[in-house]
Amino acid sequence: xxxxxxxxxxxxxxxxxxxxxxxxxxxxxxxxxxxxxxxxxxxxxxxxxxxxxxxxxxxxxxxxxxxxxxxxxxxxxxxxxxxxxxxxxxxxxxxxxxxxxxxxxxxxxxxxxxxxxxxxxxxxxxxxxxxxxxxxxxxxxxxxxxxxxxxxxxxxxxxxxxxxxxxxxxxxxxxxxxxxxxxxxxxxxxxxxxxxxxxxxxxxxxxxxxxxxxxxxxxxxxxxxxxxxxxxxxxxxxxxxxxxxxxxxxxxxxxxxxxxxxxxxxxxxxxxxxxxxxxxxxxxxxxxxxxxxxxxxxxxx
Amino acid sequence: xxxxxxxxxxxxxxxxxxxxxxxxxxxxxxxxxxxxxxxxxxxxxxxxxxxxxxxxxxxxxxxxxxxxxxxxxxxxxxxxxxxxxxxxxxxxxxxxxxxxxxxxxxxxxxxxxxxxxxxxxxxxxxxxxxxxxxxxxxxxxxxxxxxxxxxxxxxxxxxxxxxxxxxxxxxxxxxxxxxxxxxxxxxxxxxxxxxxxxxxxxxxxxxxxxxxxxxxxxxxxxxxxxxxxxxxxxxxxxxxxxxxxxxxxxxxxxxxxxxxxxxxxxxxxxxxxxxxxxxxxxxxxxxxxxxxxxxxxxxxxxxxxxxxxxxxxxxxxxxxxxxxxxxx
Numbered sequence: 001x002x003x004x005x006x007x008x009x010x011x012x013x014x015x016x017x018x019x020x021x022x023x024x025x026x027x028x029x030x031x032x033x034x035x036x037x038x039x040x041x042x043x044x045x046x047x048x049x050x051x052x053x054x055x056x057x058x059x060x061x062x063x064x065x066x067x068x069x070x071x072x073x074x075x076x077x078x079x080x081x082x083x084x085x086x087x088x089x090x091x092x093x094x095x096x097x098x099x100x101x102x103x104x105x106x107x108x109x110x111x112x113x114x115x116x117x118x119x120x121x122x123x124x125x126x127x128x129x130x131x132x133x134x135x136x137x138x139x140x141x142x143x144x145x146x147x148x149x150x151x152x153x154x155x156x157x158x159x160x161x162x163x164x165x166x167x168x169x170x171x172x173x174x175x176x177x178x179x180x181x182x183x184x185x186x187x188x189x190x191x192x193x194x195x196x197x198x199x200x201x202x203x204x205x206x207x208x209x210x211x212x213x214x215x216x217x218x219x220x221x222x223x224x225x226x227x228x229x230x231x232x233x234x235x236x237x238x239x240x241x242x243x244x245x246x247x248x249x250x251x252x253x254x255x256x257x258x259x260x261x262x263x264x265x266x267x268x269x270x271x272x273x274x275x276x277x278x279x280x281x282x283x284x285x286x287x288x289x290x291x292x293x294x295x296x297x298x299x300x301x
Numbered sequence: 302x303x304x305x306x307x308x309x310x311x312x313x314x315x316x317x318x319x320x321x322x323x324x325x326x327x328x329x330x331x332x333x334x335x336x337x338x339x340x341x342x343x344x345x346x347x348x349x350x351x352x353x354x355x356x357x358x359x360x361x362x363x364x365x366x367x368x369x370x371x372x373x374x375x376x377x378x379x380x381x382x383x384x385x386x387x388x389x390x391x392x393x394x395x396x397x398x399x400x401x402x403x404x405x406x407x408x409x410x411x412x413x414x415x416x417x418x419x420x421x422x423x424x425x426x427x428x429x430x431x432x433x434x435x436x437x438x439x440x441x442x443x444x445x446x447x448x449x450x451x452x453x454x455x456x457x458x459x460x461x462x463x464x465x466x467x468x469x470x471x472x473x474x475x476x477x478x479x480x481x482x483x484x485x486x487x488x489x490x491x492x493x494x495x496x497x498x499x500x501x502x503x504x505x506x507x508x509x510x511x512x513x514x515x516x517x518x519x520x521x522x523x524x525x526x527x528x529x530x531x532x533x534x535x536x537x538x539x540x541x542x543x544x545x546x547x548x549x550x551x552x553x554x555x556x557x558x559x560x561x562x563x564x565x566x567x568x569x570x571x572x573x574x575x576x577x578x579x580x581x582x583x584x585x586x587x588x589x590x591x592x593x594x595x596x597x598x599x600x601x602x603x604x605x606x607x608x609x610x611x612x613x614x615x616x617x618x619x620x621x622x623x624x625x626x627x628x629x
Contacts, residue, residue: 016531020428024438027425031442031503034456037467041459050465100349103342110335115346119353124556125610127360128602129582130589134366134377135359153352185341214449216564221590232451239455240568268459272452279447287440294507 035280042066042269050265064263065270075274077227078234085148085230086212093208096153098201101162102189105170116163119156129221136222147222148215148230155211158204161297165200166193203293206286213279231275238271367600380596387600396584404580404605407566408558410494416554418502420547423509424539428531439510442503453500454568457483457492484573493562493569505550512546513539548626556613559605581605 041049045060053059069075104112132151133142141147170193178188194201216232223229336343363377367387372380391397422442429435445453460468461482472480482488516538524534563582570578581601589598621627 010530012530020425023425024429027422028438028441031445031499034460034467034499035444038456038459041467052470096348096352099345103346106339106342109339109342109346115350118350122353122357124613125361125606126357127362127364128599128606129585130595130599130602131360131363131366131377132356133590134595135356135363138376150352151356153356154349156353159349185339185345189345210447214447216449216451220564220567221586232449235449235451235455236568239451240458265459265462265465268455272455272459276448276452280444283444283447287443291507294504295511 038269038272042266042273044266046263046266049269062266065266066274068263068267069270069274072238074234074237075231075271078229078231081145081228082213082231085145085215086209089149089152089212090205090208092149092153093155093158094201094205097155097159097162097204098194099189100154101159102166102193103185104159104163105166106185116160119154119159123156133221142222143225143228145228148212148218151218152211152215155208157297158207161293162197162200162204165197165296169200170196199289199292200296203289203296206289207293210279235271235275239268364599364603366596367603369596371595383596387597388604390597391601391604396579399576400579400581400584403577404559404582406577407490407493407580408561410490411497411561412554412558414494415497415501415505416547416551418498419505420509420543422502423506423513423543424535426506426510427513427539428535439503439507443507444503445500446504448500450564451568453496454565457496457569461492481573483569484571486574486577489569489574489577493566497562497565508546508550509543512543516542544624545626548620548624549628552613552616552620552628555616556609558612559609 037054040056040058041054042065043061043063044054044058045062046065048054048059103109104115106112136142136147136151141150174192175188178192183191214232215230216236219229219233220236223233365378366380368382368384369378369380370383426435426438426442429438448456460466463469463479463481463484468482469480472478480488482492520538521534524538529537560582562580563586566578566580567583567586570583582605585598585602585605588594588601617627617629
């Protein structure tokens with residue numbers, strides 16, 4: 001249908017098309033070039049990067065940065081912790097969110113309206129940082145790896161998305177048929193609702209997964225023990241706190257100045273690649289799920 | 302505890318909607334019957350309810366710390382009542398206006414620019430002809446959304462490095478030499494906002510693209526027959542189609558106007574830009590967690606939350622009046 005718009009070749013349309021193509025090219029370039037540059041800079045001779053001789057192709061290939069990174073214990077500890085928190089955290093998220101979303105989607109479950117308000121209210125109002133900190137302290141969750149799992153066990157936004165999906169996509173007749181066959185709520189949820197809702201479950205699972213993978217706040221505020229810190233805190237120490245330029249933001253941890261200064265930047269480029277690689281590699285496979293999530297989420301904001 | 306809380310409400314919710322044939326006992330007895338009959342649904346919902354009570358409502362209850370003198374032995378709600386002492390202390394402190402100004406400047410700029418950019422991007426992508434090209438453009442632009450905040454700030458550090466940064470060199474080519482973007486008080490807000498747009502515009506445009514995809518194609522054809530150019534079509538068909546989505550997203554964004562970006566701002570802070578980069582959220586962290594002034598920190602946090610909440614309610618009311626679109 002839009003093709004017919006192209007077939008009209010008035011001067012205005014041609015100018016519009018040219019402008020459109022140029023704008024799109026610019027947007028693409030501005031989005032992707034920084035990412036591409038990080039990759040080529042991470043394998044280029046750092047001196048050539050610093051003096052501006054690397055633009056589109058890596059120059060003077062050097063793997064020194066990666067050798068340093070792979071030899072760095074901190075990265076591996078961070079990776080290991082983040083994978084643990086992500087896997088366990090996402091499992092807990094799904095185990096808590098999905099049954100609740102299903103219960104709240106049942107029309108005969110009368111308290112559901114009150115409960116939805118009870119959940120949704122927390123999206124707009126909260127106790128803030130200090131009461132949360134003191135609560136976690138009282139629960140002995142500070143410096144405890146469970147702090148990465150328990151406080152974020154339910155994300156209300158994801159709960160609402162899942163509930164809307166259960167409500168709109170599971171036909172009532174299916175439940176009635178299952179009841180006649182002697183199925184109760186638990187059985188119906190496990191045998192019918194979950195298998196029929198794998199689309200939304202993967203979407204929500206991915207949302208939770210990314211949330212855990214990128215979680216920086218929890219480690220910063222609630223955890224002092226460096227052995228329990230997730231990858232993001234390790235990254236902060238290497239990328240930001242150990243900076244040799246721009247005045248230096250104060251930060252705890254990390255061992256500054258152990259690398260030759262000229263390699264500091266190369267190591268940073270490499271660390272960016274190493275830490276973002278899983279996301280970028282999985283991205284083409286995952287992106288349509290994310291998109292689906294946004295769409296479903298927008299149906300019932 | 303939660304069970305009794307929802308008790309009366311379920312009784313009242315049932316009565317008016319159902320006919321007289323299904324009268325049920327109200328109050329506690331009705332609740333007991335309900336729980337007995339639907340205990341499986343309660344079991345399924347309870348873990349989530351429990352987590353939200355514990356990690357969302359208990360901290361809300363703990364907000365009274367803002368009006369009490371924190372006492373290590375007495376815990377979250379035990380200290381002596383001091384009323385508005387800590388609020389007064391904050392309003393009278395020399396940092397108050399600096400913090401307010403920084404917070405408002407960063408939030409409002411991000412709100413406005415971050416709100417317009419995805420709409421513009423969606424209108425642009427929507428003009429691209431061909432499904433695959435459109436998808437490619439869209440997919441590429443929301444890739445940065447999945448990069449973590451720490452890595453984004455790390456990228457800003459290496460790109461904006463005064464000695465070797467990519468962007469610093471590009472700036473030199475166009476005649477700006479010796480720029481130190483991360484240490485410059487006038488560059489902080491632009492750097493923050495532009496990087497926010499770079500990271501999130503693509504992602505936030507998905508929902509607008511969905512709205513555009515649902516526009517009736519007959520409208521376009523009718524407009525073309527009437528001789529409308531492509532700009533005219535964008536202005537009179539595409540933009541109006543986005544308005545309801547825009548309003549809802551705008552209200553939601555308003556609700557977080559003063560609390561966005563703690564992590565990123567905190568990571569971007571350095572002694573040189575602190576004068577413009579210290580905001581309420583980062584200040585609460587420093588006062589409360591780093592220097593253990595729990596009551597004072599809670600008071601500032603509560604002040605922040607109340608302003609957010611007020612913004613949300615006002616925007617919602619205004620939107621309801623003007624366009625009949627609202628969150629509640």
